[in-house]
Amino acid sequence: xxxxxxxxxxxxxxxxxxxxxxxxxxxxxxxxxxxxxxxxxxxxxxxxxxxxxxxxxxxxxxxxxxxxxxxxxxxxxxxxxxxxxxxxxxxxxxxxxxxxxxxxxxxxxxxxxxxxxxxxxxxxxxxxxxxxxxxxxxxxxxxxxxxxxxxxxxxxxxxxxxxxxxxx
Numbered sequence: 001x002x003x004x005x006x007x008x009x010x011x012x013x014x015x016x017x018x019x020x021x022x023x024x025x026x027x028x029x030x031x032x033x034x035x036x037x038x039x040x041x042x043x044x045x046x047x048x049x050x051x052x053x054x055x056x057x058x059x060x061x062x063x064x065x066x067x068x069x070x071x072x073x074x075x076x077x078x079x080x081x082x083x084x085x086x087x088x089x090x091x092x093x094x095x096x097x098x099x100x101x102x103x104x105x106x107x108x109x110x111x112x113x114x115x116x117x118x119x120x121x122x123x124x125x126x127x128x129x130x131x132x133x134x135x136x137x138x139x140x141x142x143x144x145x146x147x148x149x150x151x152x153x154x155x156x157x158x159x160x161x162x163x164x165x166x167x168x
């Protein structure tokens with residue numbers, strides 16, 4: 001019985017070694033991929049684009065809804081962006097992103113991603129990513145503006161059909 005227990009323990013110890021090394025390797029590779037993707041700069045640029053675009057987007061959405069902006073809205077937007085910039089800084093989210101990539105991709109996949117992001121095409125993709133993000137935000141804004149009248153109608157119909165609750 002002792003020999004079976006010893007063999008099991010030895011098998012688990014030896015079998016667990018490569019898995020543990022693979023997990024450690026994926027963490028290191030994940031961080032390398034994120035750095036090759038210029039993730040800290042991408043996050044910073046995305047926040048800057050959001051900060052710049054938010055006032056106009058809020059104003060357009062309010063106009064599409066037929067509502068006036070509260071006078072305190074610009075200051076609230078500024079404070080919200082400051083909190084977002086602080087909480088979404090690379091220093092605060094790096095470990096979460098490394099863990100996400102390490103858990104999502106195998107070491108082989110991470111090596112493939114790293115090879116891509118270090119290639120001319122990968123570097124071009126990274127360099128053009130901020131423009132892609134900005135233009136996709138503009139497209140989404142146009143889509144939302146186009147949808148707003150329909151969404152407003154749905155909201156009005158639902159609000160009109162909602163039974164009034166007593167005591168509230």
